[in-house]
Amino acid sequence: MNKTGVFIVMLLIVIGGAGWFFAENMPQRGAPMTGGGMNPPSDNTNTQSSSAEEKALPIPPLLEDKNPEQGKAEFDLIAQEGTTEFFNGKESDTYGYNGNYLGPVIRVRNGDDVKVNVKNELSDATTVHWHGLEVDGTEDGGPHSGIESGETWDPEFPIEQPAATLWYHPHLLHKTGEQVYKGLAGMFIIEDDISDSLNIPKEYGENDIPLIVQDKQFSSDGTFEYNLNRHDIMMGLQGDTVLVNGAVNPYLEVPQGKVRLRVLNGSNARTYNFKLSNDQKFHQIASDGGFLEQPAEMTNVVLSSAERAEIIVDFSEFEEGDTLELTDQGTPFMSFRVTGEEGHQADLPGQLTTIEEINPSEAVRTREFVFQGMGRNVNINGKQMDINRIDEVISLNETEIWEITNEAGGMMGGMGGNGGMIHPFHAHGVQFQVLDRDGNPPPPNETGWKDTILVSPGEKVRVIATFEHPGVFMYHCHILEHEDAGMMGQFEVE
Known part of the structure; x- marks a missing residue:
C-alpha cells in the first residue's frame, strides 16, 4: 500500500473513532424528551462537588418594585464585579447583578408598563437582554x-404576553459567553390572571422555587476563569461541576x-438530561414561553442552553427525613430533604x-436557517455575524x-446522525410554536x-x-461560544 493509501486508512480510523465518541456521549431523544445533546468526554462526574460541603440552596431575592402605582413597575439593576x-475559604472573581454572583428575580404582571x-x-461594556x-x-x-x-440604560416596555419563566443576561458582541460565565444572569417571571387562578404551588421560595443550573470548570484553588481552549471553541465551554443558584x-x-421547580439551563453550552434519582414521574406544566x-407526565426532561421548564414534583408519599436527588444523566447535583410540614396537596x-x-x-x-461549520467557522446559512448587515x-x-x-x-459529524453537535436555536423578541x-409532531412538552x-x-x-x-433582533445558536464566534444573524421587523 502506498503512502496515500495508508493515510486514507488512518483517516477512516480517526473518523470512525470520532463517530463512536459522539454516539457514546449523545443522549438520545425519545418522547417525552425535548431533544438530544452532548456533554464533554468525561463521565460527567462533578469532581469538585464530590468534596464540597452541602449547603442550603440559595433562593434569589425578588427585586423591589420602586413604583407603587398599580400597572406600573420600576426596577434598579446594577451589573457589578465581586x-x-x-x-469554603476559596474566593473566585465573579460578576453579578446587585450582588457578587447571578441576580435577583424580576417579577411583573401581564399588562404592566x-x-x-x-x-x-x-470595567467593560455590557448589555442586558430580556430573553x-x-x-x-x-x-x-x-x-x-x-x-x-x-x-446607565433605562429601557421601558409593556408586558404583553402570558405568565412565563424568562431570564435576563448580557448580549455584548463577542463577549456574551464570558460575561454569562462569570455570573451575569437572573430570572424574569411574568404572572397573569390565569397563573393567579390555577391551584398550583405559587408561594415563591417555599413551594415555587427557581433553579438556575450552570456548570463550571474549577481550578484546584477553587476559582474559575474564562479561558477557552480549542475544545471549548469547538464544543462550547463545559465544566465538571454543576451549580444551582450559584x-x-x-x-x-x-x-x-x-x-x-422553575428550571433554567443557564449554562454556556451544556445540555442537561434531568431526572429524579428514584425514577419518579413528575409533570411539566410550562415551557419557555408559558403554560402548556x-x-x-415525564420521567426526564432534556434542556439545552437557555431552555426553561416548570415542573411539579410530588413529595406527598415521602416520610420526614427522606432525601431525593435531582440528577443529570444519573449524576446527582442537588438534593431535596423532606420535612414533616404538610405541603400543597x-x-x-387537567x-x-x-x-x-x-x-x-x-x-x-x-x-430556511441552516447551522453549519465548526470551531471558529460556525455559521448560519453560510454567513457569520456582521452587525452592519441585516440578514x-x-x-x-x-x-x-x-x-x-x-x-x-x-469532519467529526458533518453528515449529521450521531456524529455531530446539537445547536439550540434562539430568536429575540418572539415566541414560536413547534x-x-x-415531519413528526412535537412531544407534549413542546406543544x-x-x-x-x-x-x-441532521x-x-x-x-x-x-x-x-x-x-x-438577533437569531443565533445559544451555545454562547458559538454565538460569540459568529453563529448569529440579524432580522429586522418593519
Whole structure:
C-alpha cells in the first residue's frame, strides 16, 4: 500500500473513532424528551462537588418594585464585579447583578408598563437582554444596546404576553459567553390572571422555587476563569461541576406535598438530561414561553442552553427525613430533604391554559436557517455575524414558518446522525410554536410557546410565529461560544 493509501486508512480510523465518541456521549431523544445533546468526554462526574460541603440552596431575592402605582413597575439593576466563595475559604472573581454572583428575580404582571434602570459598574461594556420577552428591538438589549462602563440604560416596555419563566443576561458582541460565565444572569417571571387562578404551588421560595443550573470548570484553588481552549471553541465551554443558584451540592428542604421547580439551563453550552434519582414521574406544566395546555407526565426532561421548564414534583408519599436527588444523566447535583410540614396537596388541573394554534396556512413565507461549520467557522446559512448587515427582513404582524436545519459538524459529524453537535436555536423578541421535528409532531412538552429550540445533528425543525414587534433582533445558536464566534444573524421587523 502506498503512502496515500495508508493515510486514507488512518483517516477512516480517526473518523470512525470520532463517530463512536459522539454516539457514546449523545443522549438520545425519545418522547417525552425535548431533544438530544452532548456533554464533554468525561463521565460527567462533578469532581469538585464530590468534596464540597452541602449547603442550603440559595433562593434569589425578588427585586423591589420602586413604583407603587398599580400597572406600573420600576426596577434598579446594577451589573457589578465581586468575589464569591463556591468552596469554603476559596474566593473566585465573579460578576453579578446587585450582588457578587447571578441576580435577583424580576417579577411583573401581564399588562404592566415596566422600566428598568440598568447601571454598568463593570470595567467593560455590557448589555442586558430580556430573553423570551416580546418587546421592540430598541428595548431588547441585544448587541446594539451597549452600556459603557459607568453608564446607565433605562429601557421601558409593556408586558404583553402570558405568565412565563424568562431570564435576563448580557448580549455584548463577542463577549456574551464570558460575561454569562462569570455570573451575569437572573430570572424574569411574568404572572397573569390565569397563573393567579390555577391551584398550583405559587408561594415563591417555599413551594415555587427557581433553579438556575450552570456548570463550571474549577481550578484546584477553587476559582474559575474564562479561558477557552480549542475544545471549548469547538464544543462550547463545559465544566465538571454543576451549580444551582450559584451553589455546589445544595439541598432544599421541601414539604410533604407538591413543589414547583422553575428550571433554567443557564449554562454556556451544556445540555442537561434531568431526572429524579428514584425514577419518579413528575409533570411539566410550562415551557419557555408559558403554560402548556395540559400537564405533561415525564420521567426526564432534556434542556439545552437557555431552555426553561416548570415542573411539579410530588413529595406527598415521602416520610420526614427522606432525601431525593435531582440528577443529570444519573449524576446527582442537588438534593431535596423532606420535612414533616404538610405541603400543597391539590390535584393538578387537567387544563392549565388555552393556546390558540397558529394555522400554517396563515404563513406568508417559509425561511430556511441552516447551522453549519465548526470551531471558529460556525455559521448560519453560510454567513457569520456582521452587525452592519441585516440578514432577513420581515413585515410587521406577518406570520412565517422557519425551517431550522442542523448540518454542522465538519469532519467529526458533518453528515449529521450521531456524529455531530446539537445547536439550540434562539430568536429575540418572539415566541414560536413547534410544528414538527423531521415531519413528526412535537412531544407534549413542546406543544406550548418556545423561544429556544434544540436542533440535533441532521435534524430539521419547523416552527411558526407572528412577528408583532418592530426593530432589529438577533437569531443565533445559544451555545454562547458559538454565538460569540459568529453563529448569529440579524432580522429586522418593519
